[in-house]
Amino acid sequence: MQVYYFYRHPDEDYAFIRKEPSDLYILDYVWVDCVRQDVVGHVESWQEKIQGLIDVQINEFHLQDILNIEHPCSFDTMEDYDFLIFRKLITPDDHLHLDEKNAEPHQSEFGLMTTPVAFTLSPRAIVTVREKGNRAIESYIERLHALMLKPEEEQNKTRKLPSTPLNLALRILNSMIDDYLQLRAPLTKRVEYWQQELLQGHRFFRQWRQLLQESMAFQQVENLCEEQIETLQELRDEIVENYHHLVGEQRTEGLDIMLVRLNDLVSHIERIQKHTARLRNSIQAAIDLHFSAISNQTNENMRILAIITAIFAPLTLLTGIYGMNFEFIPGVKSPQGFWLMLVVMLLCTLFLIIYFYRRHLVGRGEKSVIDMLAQQHHQKGVNLFWFLEIEPIKQTIKSVEKMAKLK
Known part of the structure; x- marks a missing residue:
């Protein structure tokens, strides 16, 4: 347990931080940072220490929520304080000391690990409960320790210290949400990997599970992300309705600034949510392309089989005719009949191949899609009864039609 006191000088207008209490300065608020080991197994003694430091008694149900490492993001209000739980993403920079029993609930099916951080906010104090090794909070504590090495009148010059518990909580939440923003790059790489696996086309995809x-x-x-947005929205509603309850009488920062910072946190989470939705849609699009490619390959195979069948169908017809058991078939007893039949069959084969090639059923890869559509449009305009358009035949047909009408 670490305790930090945020003071203001009574005469000169500057703020500073100390780890020891003092009666010579004006106390703005107290930050009590605790790790989970301070609470587990010592709930009653820990509650007494907190009550002695900040004069706030934490509700027993909130104590149970603090001990529950599977608790989702939530926000609750009490008469003396507000209670917030926000789940932090565990990154490689974090060095959490978790055994197998405690690590299992943190693990998700995807392999992403999150851990809850509990905030107890009152007008004059903030209490955080986290896992040991939480880099987001420990890095902020390191910055505070670096500031405490400076003279008191210079601690608030380079970067303003948080003047209220709510301001401090929002800064910690901002560092925790930044870890989620860094999650976009590895998730994008995972989507690219699955897109390559689905669309590589040289082998069957089997990793469906x-x-x-x-x-x-x-x-x-x-x-x-949706849980986090709802939690922050509830916190925003509480800020709008009971801002004095969160900051106390010392209102060194306006309501508008707090709302801007909170809206900025919500917008960051919404960016993560939208990016994740786009990536999920990209995976679904890759799956659709995969099945489209398989369907196209199946159609191509069927087209080749249909062409082979169409080429051999006339040959089968000819061999079937000359295989009939009739006493007289032209050319059966001729010494050149066999060779003539082979020539006819070869000509039929060449004619069909040329015909399919002209129809772009063979060698269609040489034509673009636009060319094939244009060829199909041209083929639709072909008149199979072109010989009826010859002028003498056309006149004869007209005369026949007139005679039919007279009758």
């Missing part, structure tokens, strides 16, 4: 888990993981990230 892993792909389904990945798709569910993206959905879980979206659900987590």
Whole structure:
């Protein structure tokens, strides 16, 4: 447990931070930073220490929520304080000391690990409960320690210290949400990997189970972002309705500034949610392209088989005719009949190949899609009864039609 006191000089207008209490300065608020090991197994003694430091008694149900490492993001209000739980993404920079029993609830199906951080906000104090090794909070504490090495009158010059518990909570939340923003790059790489696996085309795709888990993981990230947005919206409503309850009488920062910072946090989470939704849609589009490619390959195979069948169909017809058991068939007893039949069959084959080639059923890869559509339009205009358009035949048909009408 670490305690930090935020003071203001009574005569000169500057703020500073100390780790020891003092009666010579005006106390703005107290930050009590605790790790989970301080609470587990010592709930009653820990509650007494907190009550002695900040004069706030934490509700027993909130104590249970603090001990529950599976608790989702939530926000609750009490008469003396507000209670907020926000789940932080565990990154490689974090060095959490978790055994197998405690690490299992943190693990999600995707492999992303999150851990809850509890905030207890009152007008004059803030209490945080986290896992040991939480880099987002520890890095902020390191900056505070660096400031405490400076003279008191210079601590608030380079970067303003948080003047209220709410301001401090928003800064910690901002550092935690930044970890989610860094999640976009590895998620994009995962989508690119699955797109290559689905669309490479040189072998069958068999990793459907892993792909389904990945798709569910993206959905879980979206659900987590939705929980975080709802929690921050509830906090925003509380700020708008009971701002004095959160900052006390010392209102050194306006309501508008707090709302701007909170809206900025919500916009960051919405960016993560929208990016994850786009990635999930990209995976679905890759799946659709995969099945379209398979369908196209199947159609191509059927086209080749149909062409082969069409080429050999006349040959089968000819061999079937000359295989009939009739006493007299032209050319059966001729010494040149066999060779003539082979020539006819070869000519039929060449004629069909040329015909299919002209119709772009063979060698269609040499034509573009536009050329094939234009060729199809041209073929639609071909008149199979072109010989009826010859003028003498046309006149004869007209005369026959007139005679039919006279009758």
